[in-house]
Amino acid sequence: MFSMANATTPEENKAAGAAFLAENAKKANIVTTASGLQYEILTPGTGTISPKATDNVTVHYKGTTIDGKEFDSSYSRGEPTSFPLNRVIPGWTEGVQLMKEGAKYRFYIPSELAYGEQGAGPIAPNSTLIFDVELIKIQ
Numbered sequence: 379m380f381s382m383a384n385a386t387t388p389e390e391n392k393a394a395g396a397a398f399l400a401e402n403a404k405k406a407n408i409v410t411t412a413s414g415l416q417y418e419i420l421t422p423g424t425g426t427i428s429p430k431a432t433d434n435v436t437v438h439y440k441g442t443t444i445d446g447k448e449f450d451s452s453y454s455r456g457e458p459t460s461f462p463l464n465r466v467i468p469g470w471t472e473g474v475q476l477m478k479e480g481a482k483y484r485f486y487i488p489s490e491l492a493y494g495e496q497g498a499g500p501i502a503p504n505s506t507l508i509f510d511v512e513l514i515k516i517q
Contacts, residue, residue, distance in 0.1 A: 388504040391502055391503060391505050392504040394506070395505065395506030398506055403416060405418075407419075411472065413468075413472060413491060414488045414490070414491065415472050415485065415486070415487060415488070415491055417476065417484065418483065418484050419482075419483055420483060421480070422481055423477060423478035423479055423481025424478070425478035425479025425513075426478065427478065427516065428477060429475055429477070429513070430475065432463070433516050434463070434516075434517040435460065435513060435514075435516055436460040436515040436517070437459060437460075437474070437511050437513055437514060438453055438511075438514060439452050439453075439509055439511045439512070440452075440453055441507055441508070441509045442507070442508045443501070443507065444506050449500045458514050460515075460517070463475070467487065467492050468491045468492075469487030469488070469509075470485070470509070473509075474511060479515060480513065481512070482511065482513075483513075484508065484511075485508070485509045486506065486507075487506065487508070488506055489504040492505065492506070493505065493507075
């Protein structure tokens, strides 16, 4: 967990996220893409293809802030969710294309690849987010 206890403004959220990602990038199992998305492979998966941005995918996921507060989870709802991959936040569109069916990844998504300055619902502006994503099916 990374403390955001003192992050109360969008600027402080952005600074806390940048500090978290800088520390996280030092871990041996973390991969950072050119866009700044970070990920780790929890389970490689058994599928042979990865989805394209225009594919529909079915996933299970859990989203938390960098201090561990869960804001959404298909696991909690008891069923996976399906959507066109190009209709979600950019960090998901990029990250899920790296996966194969059956894979489970953890994505560390900078605010600019998530909800940015607007935030969304319980997600404060400029929040870096963590998602555990399990790719169940590519349609």
